[in-house]
Amino acid sequence: MKTEVLIIGGGVAGLSLALKLARRSVPVIVVEREEGAGHLYKGELLQPKTLQIFERLGFLDRLEADMYPLEAVHTREVGRRREELLHVRMDYSVLPEHAMAAMIPHDRLRELLVKEALACESFQLVRPAVFLDLETSHTARIKYRDELQSISANIIVGADGRGSRIRKKAGITFDIQSYNHDFLTFSFACPPELKEGEMIADEERFLGLFPLPGERVRSVLQIRPGEYKQLKQAGPSAVHEHYLRLEPRLDGYVQTVTEWKEIQLMVPVRETVHRYYRSNLIVIGDAAHSVHPMAGEGMNLAIQDADILGELISWMYQSGKSRDYTWFHWFEDVRKKRVEYISWLSHLFAKMYSPKGRAWQRLRMTAIRSLVNSRSLHDKQMLNISGLGLVPFRAKDGFHLFFRGKRKVLQQHVFTTKDDYPWQVTCGVNSDDN
Ligand SMILES: Cc1cc2nc3c(=O)[nH]c(=O)nc-3n(C[C@H](O)[C@H](O)[C@H](O)COP(=O)(O)OP(=O)(O)OC[C@H]3O[C@@H](n4cnc5c(N)ncnc54)[C@H](O)[C@@H]3O)c2cc1C
Incomplete structure (x- = not known):
């Protein structure tokens, strides 16, 4: 050929x-x-x-x-x-x-x-x-x-x-x-009230939920290394517990996943x-x-x-x-x-969601609040992840941790x-x- x-x-x-x-x-x-x-x-x-x-x-x-x-x-x-x-x-x-x-x-x-x-x-x-x-x-x-x-x-x-x-x-x-963590992922029937993406964390772990067509939802759960074996031995119900602790609205939905073969490991x-x-x-x-x-x-x-x-x-x-x-x-x-x-x-x-414990969660919350309270940082972040443009974060962006920034004109970037x-x-x- x-x-x-x-x-x-x-x-x-x-x-x-x-x-x-x-x-x-x-x-x-x-x-x-x-x-x-x-x-x-x-x-x-x-x-x-x-x-x-x-x-x-x-x-x-x-x-x-x-x-x-x-x-x-x-x-x-x-x-x-x-x-x-x-x-x-x-x-x-x-x-x-x-x-x-x-x-x-x-x-x-x-x-x-x-x-x-x-x-x-x-x-x-x-x-x-x-x-x-x-x-x-x-x-x-x-x-x-x-x-x-x-x-x-x-x-x-x-x-x-x-x-x-x-x-x-x-x-x-x-x-x-x-990295010092892995993920479990699977999809299941989506609760009707879940219409947009969700990133939910507590001081232990992180859960991502993203609606798919056909009234399904993709889920991604962060786990510690070595936890995969334990969870697999315990079966899907042990995984359901983590989901329900982070998002109670999944009750009656996540439990429809009953076979371990529906759950994929992501390293x-x-x-x-x-x-x-x-x-x-x-x-x-x-x-x-x-x-x-x-x-x-x-x-x-x-x-x-x-x-x-x-x-x-x-x-x-x-x-x-x-x-x-x-x-x-x-x-x-x-x-x-x-x-x-x-x-x-x-x-x-990944680093923001890696360490465990209440103190780290509080620190992460401060960072997230600052990102959203400053229109400028929020918009920068959305532009960067969108792939449409790029505005690198700079050291002076640190000031926005304390002051609300103005919305910048993104078009130029x-x-x-x-x-x-x-x-x-x-x-x-x-x-x-x-
Ligand atoms: C488990 C998992 C979860 C992921 N989750 C996300 C996510 O949430 N969001 C996201 O954006 N990205 C995610 N990714 C990453 C995303 O899948 C990849 O970045 C994307 O698929 C890259 O596409 P690619 O075509 O470069 O590589 P691949 O999708 O890996 O495709 C490579 C292809 O090459 C073929 N191939 C390999 N070797 C040979 C060979 N010797 N001869 C012939 N064919 C060969 C393979 O069969 C495969 O089809 C995830 C990846 C994995 C593995």
Whole structure:
């Protein structure tokens, strides 16, 4: 087999990139080891920038029937007698462009991306097929339906997630960081009064609740290392108790999960590559950076990578530069800084919810109150997590812990086309929006 762009991994990163390239008539093959879209939970929150990317691809309409729009996320703190100590609302509507996020089941998103890409002539999906090795930097060896095969390509993209083999073959080094907690996750029937996202914590642990389409809710419960074994032995009823202590409105709903096999363990890891490419080999999504899931950013960073790289590769083909891989520096220039900031922010969230005890909970509550009381900090935070723009927090933001800040005009910090695709401006070439 032969193609122009070979993508190893048909997760959200690989498929979003393939869709963009196929729409621009760049021949692309995706090699994916799973037969179908998979059924594991791997992130379901689409941030506003991701929705904007899908809209520009003309793909958002296809998702609408499967999405649950999310206008805000409530942050709550619960005391020892289950009393509510704090309740604030983080509101997406302050954002200049897309005023909301959305929830979509991960496997459904992948299924729809495949369906959309298959409608393009230049797209080919090879699955179930495992990438084994590189014969040369332009030829991949794969095992497809028990047969060894080779695929030659001009560009090879590693979208093969954590533990990426392409990253290893390219000799791309990375930093890795683990955490002192894990998560349990499962979905169940949603109580009707739960309409927006909820992040609920007491002095012991954290529970996230995010409504899904079809009147279901995704839940994520923080657990201590070693607790998984104990909870598994005790069975789902021990997990229900933690849920009900944090959110009594789940009574009668969470107990519908009766089998341990419905509950998935999630082990957070932070990985950050030192560089994104070597010659014609380039990595995106979790192959380049996995982030702590607390801020719901992993899937979004992956799709945002795909958008920038898709635009760059299409432009390289349109302008006769497809064999000059030094142009990949633009991808790294745009993405590295943004990803590292979001990864740090997700890490900070994780740290806020890691230590136990009443004193730490009080400290966390002070920080959350300050964030929401200062309009400026609230809006900064919403812009940063939305992916639409970036306003780094500065030391002087500490003053807002004591004084209410004014609302800043966010529009000036929203990424422009020039920020997203700077090579188009520098080289004086325009390309279509989809
Ligand atoms: C349990 C879990 C929970 C998560 N929760 C959240 C969350 O709440 N919010 C959030 O935003 N993100 C979350 N994430 C992160 C999010 O899932 C990832 O950031 C996102 O899926 C990255 O997409 P990707 O396409 O880069 O990688 P992946 O989704 O990992 O896709 C990689 C693909 O490559 C394929 N592949 C790998 N190796 C090979 C090979 N050798 N040959 C062929 N195919 C191969 C795999 O089968 C897979 O389909 C979570 C991840 C996990 C694992």
